[in-house]
Amino acid sequence: MPKDHGIGASSKRREDVRFLSGRGVYTDDMALHGQTYAVFVRSNVAHGRIKSINTANAAKMPGVLAIFTGEDFKDVGGNPAGWLINSRDGTPMREPKRPVLAHGKVRHVGDAYAAVIAETYNEAKDAAQQLADDSDIEELPAIVDMKKAVADASNRVHDEIPDNLCFDWGWIEDNRAAVDAAFKSAPHITTLELVNNRLVPNAMEPRSSIGEYFPGTGDYKLTTTSQNPHLTRLLVAAFVLGIPENKLTVVAPDVGGGFGSKIYHYGEEALVLAASRKLGRPVRWTAERTESFLTDAHGRDHVTKIEMASTKDGEILAIRTETLANVGAYLSNFSTATPTFLHGTLMAGPYKVPHVYVNVKTVFTNTAPVDAYRGAGRPEATFSIERIVDKMCRELNLDPFEVRRKNLIQPDQFPYTTPVGLVYDTGNYQATLDKLIELADVAGFDKRAAASKAKGKLRGMGLSTWIEACGIAPSNLVGVLGSRVGLYDAATVRVNATGNISVMTGAHSHGQGHETVFAQVVAEKLGIPESSIEIVHGDTSKIPFGMGSYGSRSLAVCGSAMSKAVDKIIAKGKKIAAHMLEASENDIVFADGKFSVAGTDKAKSFGEIAFSAYVPHNYPLETLEPGLEETAFYDPANFTYPAGAYLCEVEVDPETGKVDIASFTCADDFGHVMNPMIVEGQVHGGVGQGIGQALLENTSYDENGQLLTASYMDYAMPRADDVPFYTVDHSCITPCTHNPLGVKGCGEAGAIGSPPAVVNAVIDALHRGGHSHVKHIDMPVSPARVWSAING
């Protein structure tokens, strides 16, 4: 009988009641007395010099209260990159200032160079258009293509950066000679050039921010769509506006999805705060959908050449890659970490590959900034590795299942140190591969292929054995590697006098289901009902601190902090119980919500202990403070390493090139699972996004830097009929060895493991159909591309 409560139960998501009944409270839902509206004036050209902005006409328009331009912010700070990367020659990365509003130059279509604040939205919009009409921006040649950007020193996104390079990173530079030597003596070398297509995150709720200033106290409040309000507070306070941290509250209420795009601080947040200070009234802004397309940090956008050295029977000897990674026009907060420490460090995959060298050149272009998007660096690594393993198998006529099995790290080899700087603490990659082969009925493939053939379709199957690293840590190591922040998290567990509990978590929930899962963990540990536990998140005035939700870290890092805080509650409860039960603290055991004296029937319930802590009449006041509230910070000793095996079956219509996903099967190892239903949902969502990337989604800039895919007419999001019913399994469990819950994280896995499985399946289908000249098709594998590949 499955559990219906606590850890391991598929408790229904309590937050869904308000989401599904329209009672969620999102930033744009909040109406404030005296509120005003901000509209941004955005560049229509990708690259231009701002010659003049004449504000006179716009200022006279009805309802206009204030106008801001880049000039107003030229003396305040810029929005910084969160991670300093050094180039191979030891020089630090080039880090141009990212101003609140563009000053001097505009650098991508959508770059905001002015803002209008007015009494109503329409008045602000009209005045913003007037301001745009009264602005003289001289269009400069756009820098769009990464290869051209690096080759042409005369045309610069940032005038001070001659070759448009942010950095040229080698990982690990000291290993390079050994890797090159391995290639020189290799019996077989497989080479593949591929593109990891740029994606627009498309959170359902567009970005939205409200700035408030309280003249009486000098306090500021920013309500905003953020995945990590504390980080936003730190960036706005310490770097951009210079507001003391204790005078700024950041609240991220209900947030409708982020996928990475709401990790970062954006200029609009600083603008509404600065404007509210000037006007003494709340200033609000909500992005239109096209603004989201133009200005939310995009994902991926790598061009990679990968080489794999192997024996003739498929043993991987070395991997070498060269990647151009697009950062767009400015450095978004994690944009430098994503193509480096979240990508290069994963380039050994789940394999026993002795030699790996990764080179990443990060390039400025006149496009929207690119940063972490669901998976962040690991999908790029996984796609490169899993595509080239497949290509190697084809070139050597080897079975892709057997080649992977042969190269996978063996269960008895953990902890396993990779040549790219990670130590995988635990795993059993054979187990998930075996589980996959069983669940996907690989043995029955030929029969299904014959049925497809009878319909005139080509069936293929694609495999991906993936690994990722979640819960980036530990802080002292990432500090050495260039991180400018710590990567711990924090939680406070407050037991109220009547025994119910408020848990304040640094992790922010914007769709993940923390309010349910975190309550399950606390309920399990304290032996009390889930319903008496409330999870509070997203408000810097209520929560001790937190680094937010990204990188599948919420449960592994913040959940661990919460678990530690609960342990402190239990420890204190034992002291109170020992006093009340007149026993030694060492004899008190806590189980099923009761503190009892071992070997006796003397016991106090959790509620009685809580009450006593707040009404301390019978209480050890001389040795113990009243109250029952504990805070814990948790800094992980290592990443966690979820891993798994995915199999995709596709049917390709050779007449049209259309690819249909026939089935998709996942066998994952996420460590211990707190709520199987939520884990399954996370995998569904991740795989759905991966299928979107593999088959549909493409972000297209023309040679002038105009974004051609800036609405749902041209940007193809996956719809229900584009994805199959998934088969998802997470019964293979090797618990994380270094966090108290033994959890690994599941939020990004689907988006990481699925794209290569899809593309491998398409290539497989074409080969089985006799089109063996097709070596690779870049994503999205659209009907046009498949048809051209078949007929090319």
Next chain:
Amino acid sequence: MKLTDFREIKADPATVWAALLNPDVLKECVPGCESMSGSVADGFEATVTQKVGPVKATFKGAVTFSEIVEGQSLKISGEGKGGPAGFAKGGAAVSLEPMEGGTRLSYDVEAAVGGKIAQLGSRIIDGFAKKMADEFFTRFQAAVEGPAEEEEADTAAEGEGEKKKGWFKRLMG
């Protein structure tokens, strides 16, 4: 967006050349043109209203002439701002060659759009630009040539013959 094509016009090169540089002709021939004024030396000011897919806008802009080889070839460049719709700009390299019974007018058109038109209408922009060019040169041809010959042959009265001339010819006497 690039487009290369030609037209055979039943008028001598000098007539075609003069028509090309005449703001009144251009106003009549540019689809959706509401005003066109100015001189070849200083360029023209133009207002054009057009609907590109979901975006309808009035573009205000300047038309300039360059690389002029009198009577033979020139480059026409234009840039229009359409307010919230964004902008459109482009150029046409036009050359005239005398041919049997008239003039062969060849053109290379290059067009680019930016802002909302590019963001929302990119799928249809190529077809739109081709349609615009076709329509322009069709009208231009009609303006210079007048109606087709068989119609002209039917014309009995002298006074009406005047009318049936292309309006540009009429204008030029």
